[in-house]
Amino acid sequence: MIHVEKPSEKKLAELNVRSWPIWTKEISEFPWEYDETETCYILEGDVEVTPVNGNPVRFGKGDFVVFSSGLKCTWKIISAVKKHYKFG
Secondary structure, rough: OOEEEEEHHHHHHHHHHHHHOOOEEEEEEEEOOOOEEEEEEEEEEEEEEEOOOOEEEEOOOEEEEEEOOEEEEEEHHHHHOOEEEEEE
16 A cells, blocks of 8 residues: 655654655666555655556655555656655
């Protein structure tokens, strides 16, 4: 499952999102599998993630995204991405 929302500043502050590590990636496409839940906040970029046997989910700057543990998917980075992330 992939959940996307536009978070409030209050939610970002409560979760202390801006203290999370940052990950960046250039335009590319690659398979990925989540062995634990990942929560991230997109700072830059445009991404489309397609679960195996599922429909593509597109998100970008300003989106708060949760990827469920066990998800198998393909990431397609349309424009370079920069995100805060947290596992578990």
